[in-house]
Amino acid sequence: MTGKRHESLEHQHRPEVIRHRLREPSRVQNLPDAILGGIDGCVTTFAVVSGAFGAGFSATVALVLGVANLLADGFSMAVSNYEAIQARREHVEGVRRNEHQHIDLVPEGEREEIRQIFQRKGFAGETLERVVETICSDRELWVETMVREEHGLQTEGLSPLRSALTTFFAFLVVGAMPLLPYALPGLGTTRQFLASLLVAGLMFFLIGMGKSLVYHQPVLTSGLRTLLIGGAAAGLAFLTGHLAQTLFGVGM
Template sequence: MKKNSEREALRVEHRPENIARRLQREPESQRVSDLVLGGIDGCITTFAIVSGAFGAGFSAAVVLVMGFANLLADGFSMAVSNFEAVAAERDHLESVRRTEKRHIKLVPEGEREEVRQIFAAKGFRGETLERIVATITGNHRLWIETMLTEEYGLSRARYRPLASALATFSAFVVVGAVPLLPFLFAPLSMPSRFAASALLAGLMFFVIGMLKSLVYARPLLRSGFKTLLLGGTAAVLAFATGYLLHSLVDIDAS
């Protein structure tokens, strides 16, 4: 029953008019990777601070100050880094596009030969190959975009640095704040606060892993536990570092 409904949905999706509509849309750059990156890093770094501070014997006030200061500063830093990275990808794409445009203008026959060899390598021969070359090189925009994809392996997705930066920062702050919430409740003891923080952080890691698997059609539990394991490893390292420093160095934990 499930296979039949899936097959019918795919048939509808692959009707000629639906295929044409889908292919005419310019591919969008994915925000999923930005959200996952920000969420995981926000939770890992914040809970690492919680673990290190608890291991060193610091008070709840110190944990909150360190945690929220890091949340904003590191979140902004990460957003800026992602902005620059996406902007660099966009600038590289535009640079290559300008280069190909200039090459087509200066040495069109050489660029046609590149198209010919690219599609010959895909198995096209003779008259069919020549029709493909004529069709592609007859449309200036298609010619350039074909070279970007086939020669340089560049995606046609639109790069939006500001949107990527905002997505990373938002996920970093929202998810990263979760492990700090138990330290806002004064009646709880420090061990209880830390235990609650650890549970919330683990839940965030697991949920992020599951959401990522839903987007990329991966096994839910495996992805959830994998992300949980990675985040938990970072927390254990931070706790051990804080504990060792507290044992080796005379630290005022008040």
């Protein structure tokens, strides 16, 4: 470990720094939502471009289809993410209400649950009883402990609106990248598609690298994996468009 890294860790673990960090509100990590929206946006628009090119559509048609899908699918995905996060919040609130009710009806049973939870963590004897007494003397702490420890639920940082907006804007920004070559005049259809292919490939790889920061995966491996997934989706769309042109005469 380098000297600077060690100094930084020592600073982060000073009592006053720890105290300040723990008092701050929980910081929601929006990067997973951004990665989700970015990957889906790039896959969606480049799949449309690939399908249009495979079917022999003009650049104008590909651009119109791409923009339409970009807006519609981006909105749909944002709404879906909003509803999913909202459902999680409602579930947590329901569990919290149940725990309050259980404490009113069977306080000793709930106290025993706290005892066994911390017993499994290695506490015993007088220390265990002091932990149980401390937690159960604060009703809100008691309930939050049960929500986290018994049910394994996250109780902070669930913001449906923030998640939805993050997903939507990431979808739009990254998803628009494969469409840029089709907005440039003077390029032939084949060159526009190849340029879009390069841009999409770069986006997939960069998103995969960014994903490695969230899930602690090897950077290169994560980038290549996302590139392969996006490439497979685009290849499937291209094949579908080409088959539609061949079998049904779809195209220009």
